[in-house]
Amino acid sequence: MPTTGARVDPYVSFNFLVELDGIIQASFRECGGLEATTEVIDFRQGGDNTTVYKLPGKTTFGDIMLKWGLTDSTELWTWRRQVIDGQVQRKNGSIVVYDLANRTEVVRWNFVNAWPTKWEGPAFNAQGNEVAVESLVLAHEGISRA
Template identity: 35%
Template sequence: MAIYRDNPYGAFNFRVSLGEGDDAGVLGGFSDVSGLGTEINYSEYRNGNEKFNTVRKIANTFKQEDVTLKRGLVGSTALFEWVKQVREGSNGRRTVVISLLDESSRDVVAVFKLLNAQPKKWVGPTLAAKGGGEVAMEELHLVHEGVVYE
């Protein structure tokens, strides 16, 4: 796994598995992964006989941010099929694994697992006939119940 070094790892070498086996779950190359984060809520508490006139901060619940995956449209309908499965009432929970790779050796240096991830929103490509060289992109927004960092 991650080895301490003076220079940080590049954010451009990563692999995403959507919970369908090792390489079978990698459905095309994703160009962006964003939203890996958590936010902890705090309650303020103060005893009536506190010596200092300040409140204590006590951690309570926490929220997980939605994760967004973006990729060029590659002809695979697997992302849309997952959304359709959940939309029609099936249990679509998966463990999504995002692996950060070393730039030179391509060894896995960090793993982020999204527990019980489900699709929240799928956005298809913006199509415009203006003659540009843009890539047709799709994005998938995921909700999940926790991030495990390995």
């Protein structure tokens, strides 16, 4: 815990790493979708007509979206292709944030039983000069902050 008056800077969003069981991908341009939502159930108790109680329902987790620059690596495409072929292989993974010096892990989210639900290839434009970007959407069954 920082002392009173000590400056605590937030972590930067560009210094992150994605780990997936058995898949080595050099880096990702973007990672999003870290989300957990708990359904709200309205409950009215008999005899109390003026109050609506709010109870927690089921919790769902948002899909994780990964984007990276097109390279000759085919590991993520192969994983997606297995799903298309009916062979769903689930993997656990982590999203890790590092400090500004890129030396120390400062935050980690672990997700479980992920599998790719969508792959999107790059958009090409002969007049552009942008990096070609692929994307992959992962469904998973839970996320926790370590």
